[in-house]
Amino acid sequence: MKIAIVCYPTYGGSGVVATELGKYLATRGHEIHFISYAMPHRLSEFVDNIFYHEVESYNYPLFEFPLYSIELASKIVEVVKYNDIDLIHAHYAIPHATSAYLAREILKKEKGNCKIKVVTTLHGTDITLIGLEPTFLPTMKFSIEQSDGVTAVSSFLKEKTISSYKVEKDIEVIPNFIDTDKYNRETIKICNLKNHFAPNGEKILAHTSNFRPLKRVQDVIKIFNKVRKKVNSKLLLIGDGPDRSECERLSRELGIYEDIKFMGKQDSIAELLSLSDLFIMPSQSESFGLSALEAMSCSVPAITTSVGGLPELNIHGETGYIAEIGDIERMSKYAIELLSNEKKYKLFSKRARERAMEFSQEDIIRKYEKHYETVLNS
Numbered sequence: 001m002k003i004a005i006v007c008y009p010t011y012g013g014s015g016v017v018a019t020e021l022g023k024y025l026a027t028r029g030h031e032i033h034f035i036s037y038a039m040p041h042r043l044s045e046f047v048d049n050i051f052y053h054e055v056e057s058y059n060y061p062l063f064e065f066p067l068y069s070i071e072l073a074s075k076i077v078e079v080v081k082y083n084d085i086d087l088i089h090a091h092y093a094i095p096h097a098t099s100a101y102l103a104r105e106i107l108k109k110e111k112g113n114c115k116i117k118v119v120t121t122l123h124g125t126d127i128t129l130i131g132l133e134p135t136f137l138p139t140m141k142f143s144i145e146q147s148d149g150v151t152a153v154s155s156f157l158k159e160k161t162i163s164s165y166k167v168e169k170d171i172e173v174i175p176n177f178i179d180t181d182k183y184n185r186e187t188i189k190i191c192n193l194k195n196h197f198a199p200n201g202e203k204i205l206a207h208t209s210n211f212r213p214l215k216r217v218q219d220v221i222k223i224f225n226k227v228r229k230k231v232n233s234k235l236l237l238i239g240d241g242p243d244r245s246e247c248e249r250l251s252r253e254l255g256i257y258e259d260i261k262f263m264g265k266q267d268s269i270a271e272l273l274s275l276s277d278l279f280i281m282p283s284q285s286e287s288f289g290l291s292a293l294e295a296m297s298c299s300v301p302a303i304t305t306s307v308g309g310l311p312e313l314n315i316h317g318e319t320g321y322i323a324e325i326g327d328i329e330r331m332s333k334y335a336i337e338l339l340s341n342e343k344k345y346k347l348f349s350k351r352a353r354e355r356a357m358e359f360s361q362e363d364i365i366r367k368y369e370k371h372y373e374t375v376l377n378s
């Protein structure tokens, strides 16, 4: 198949899923054309069968607001027309599903027999937060319903889409996936890195995110503040975003800044997770929780909240623990319990890895391929 993948290029989960999906499909012989405003960050090395098309932005004094949705639609039209694309796969509905719809209608008008299809994958805040704003809601509902195929990354997100948008459309749940060979602490060489972060054999807690308020990174710091009083430990905070300065301030205020490493954005996530002992994800909203899956694949148990799709991934009392949003006391208690009981920890670590294997990219990406085939034959 020839597939155009429209996505955000940044560190967000939807861009990661889109890029890893495209790379894997390319190894299976599909021709993949990425369309975005910048090169997706996981697309840095050459992969055969992959092409990248950048959306150009046009500045004109009258345009006080950027017109990206229109520019993107025009780029999709161009890429589809000159590369004989079969299917457009839009990741994150706003504005990608709308631009893809517009492009499909233009192409149908231009070439009467154009059979181009649009698949939209709903990822999270496009549905749970932003899409619900009155400025977007009617357009979102329309664009989702007009897609030829719709997938959501968890059953939670599917139900949320149906109940909040009253969409009358089949939505297939295709969860996030993981490269279990790459995210595998058994094969990753971390050499002296663990000693570097934890020179006295401290346990390492880790969190990765884009530091947006809904990730509640301050809760991670408060949990760590309690844990370190009982268990010799260090905290790795990986990623960057709006709450980072506040988190650094809080760490200084609590007097624990020296025991926390603010790593900023990192590419070697699998290595950093593989030297960690426990992953903390206290999110206030999470449609799936890709970073928890990355950690679990590296045999790191996760302590998460019970929101969104997290209980579809993290099994309470087996692969980690689940608590309510903001329940720092309980999450700390769980962390101390796991880190102080070696036998229990080993079981959880093993189960976390086994659970992650259920989301292996080979299996999940086949579901996308099947979804494409169904849509193309409809």
Ligand code: GMT
Residues within 6 Å of the ligand: 012, 013, 014, 015, 017, 092, 123, 124, 125, 126, 153, 176, 210, 214, 285, 286, 287, 288, 289, 290, 291
């Ligand atoms: O919210 C983010 O961190 C980014 C966001 C996105 O769409 O870029 O991530 C969402 O998509 C990921 C991949 O499908 C999911 O694993 C995340 O749970 C989801 N984030 C939220 O729902 C907050």
